[in-house]
Amino acid sequence: MVRILVAKPGLDGHDRGAKYIARALKDAGYEVIYTGIRQTPESIVVTAIQEDVDFVGLSLLSGAHNELFPKVVELLREKDASDIIVFGGGVIPTEDIPFLKEKGIEAVFTQGTPIKEITDFIEKRLEK
Amino acid sequence: MDLVDKVQSGSIRGIARTISLIENNSPQKEDIIDELYPHTGNAMVWGITGPPGAGKSTLVDCLIKRERKQGRRVAVIAIDPSSPYSGGAILGDRTRMQKHSTDEGVYIRSMASRGHLGGVSVATGDAVKILDAAGYDTIIIETIGVGQTEVEIIELCDIVLLVLVPGMGDEIQAMKAGVMEVGDIFVINKKDRDGADRLKTEVEYVLGIKNALTGEEPNPVLLASSKLDEGIDELVEAIHDYLKKAQTTGRFEEKRRDRLEKEVYKIFSSKVHELLNIHLDIENNIGEWISSILNGETAPYKLINSKLNRFVKENRII
Structure with missing residues (x-):
């Protein structure tokens, strides 16, 4: 069974997008753990490890993605959990995406991405 | 280091991985559990059950806080239903407990019921053994939101708290067989709401009939508000009193023996x-x-x- 953590780092309280993704992933047959809003990268990483997830999906609308997304990847590495795959979404300017990918966020889904694109990414990544 | 050693050394990754193996019914499952078995039996296992929306997760959050204050290490298994259509699940109980996530003395694991109907999942019992062998002092199992018949929790716990809220129906509901009978302690949550006192009286009345038959002491019925963090100290005291009393009367060991027999x-x-x-x-x-x-x-x-x-x-x- 594939387990996915949907997490909201940072200070913005808008979780409609995160909840929508969580529901869609549930309907696609995955077990989705949802953290709620305003999580620190530290708490997200501990949660991912405790829950033994395969993926962490980060949702952020506040603009702090360039700091918080890489921080999650870095902490996972520190905790010997770099096998957990990180992807992200939310309000992310396209020019930031190459930087995020370089920092180990494997995929970034901006507003309006069809959900199929996310499940395709997950399935393809699982095959690897 | 193999997984069994990792569990016993308290490695979070080791514990989490081992629980997944058990959940996925891995071929290693039986050996792992048998190897850990001699190291179990030290933890106190509390079950929290009740209807959806009764405030179980928020109550667990309050209970973690109290147990941590006493210096006990706490593990939580929170179960939510799997979709009968896709097999997927939204596991959202830990949202209410997230403030404990970075406390190293707390481990929280969300589990999907994966088609099992008793209010827990098939792997819950073995997950408790893993956490017990890993050295957690208190293990709290939160069931899915139950209806009237999901009573499997009694086969996994030393004590069961049944969480009720006002507005669920009249005393006929409280009289029925099933879930209403499984509480060792009854918690009337959301006590600030209308009807909480009446529900308490009704539950006490129904329990009085049972106790008149068995001659046992009446089960505690306590008012609480997990959201406002009220009545929780009294509840935790009642839990520890119950467990202590059960240990002195021998009821505790008897219950554990019965559970093993069933298992x-x-x-x-x-x-x-x-x-x-x-x-x-x-x-x-x-x-x-x-x-x-x-x-x-x-x-x-x-x-x-x-x-x-x-x-x-x-x-x-x-």
């Missing part, structure tokens, strides 16, 4: 089932069996009895 029965039935499934090759034969029933050659019980009798004879079992 061994369960393993026995599933093993026998598995064995016969293989020997009678049900998967490949079922089509033919059904046809023979449908065309009138035989009837369901007759068919199965003849298959089992032949198996017994061929293997000279009797």
Whole structure:
């Protein structure tokens, strides 16, 4: 069974997008753990490890993605959990995406991405 | 280091991985559990059950806080339902407990019911053993939101808290068999709401009838508000009193023995089932069996009895 953590780092309280993704992933047959809003990268990483997830999906609308997304990847590495795959979404300017990918966020889904694109990414990544 | 060592050394990754292996019914499962088994039995296992939206997760959050204050290490297993359509699940209980996520003395694991109907998942019992062997002092199991019949929690815990809220119905509901009977302690949550006192009186009345029959002491019925963090100290005191009393009267050991007996029965039935499934090759034969029933050659019980009798004879079992 594939387990996915949907997490909201940072200070913005808008979780409609995160909840929508969580529901869609549930309907696609995955077990989705949802953290709620305003999580620190530290708490997200501990949660991912405790829950033994395969993926962490980060949702952020506040603009702090360039700091918080890489921080999650870095902490996972520190905790010997770099096998957990990180992807992200939310309000992310396209020019930031190459930087995020370089920092180990494997995929970034901006507003309006069809959900199929996310499940395709997950399935393809699982095959690897 | 193998997984069993990792669990015993308290490695979070090791514990989390091992629980997944058990959930996924890995071939290593039986060896892992048997190896850990001698190291279990030290933790106190609390069950929290009640209808959806009764405030179970928020209550667990309050209970974690109290147990941590006493210096106890706490593990939580929170179960939510799997979708009967996609098999997926939204596991959202830990949202209410997230403030404990970076406390190293707390481990929280969300589990999906994966089609199991008793209010817990098939792997819950073994997950408790893993957490027990890992050295957690208090293990809290939060069931899915239950209706009237999901009572399997009593087979996993030293104590069960049944969480109720006002506005669920009249005393006829409180009189019914099933979930209403499983509480060792009854918690009337959301006590600030109208009807909380009346519900308490009704529950106490119904419990009084049972206690008049058995001669046992009445079960505590406590008012609380997990959201406002009120009545929780009294509740935690009642939990520890109950466990202490059960230990002095011998009821505690008796209950654990009963639980083990049930568990061994369960393993026995599933093993026998598995064995016969293989020997009678049900998967490949079922089509033919059904046809023979449908065309009138035989009837369901007759068919199965003849298959089992032949198996017994061929293997000279009797």
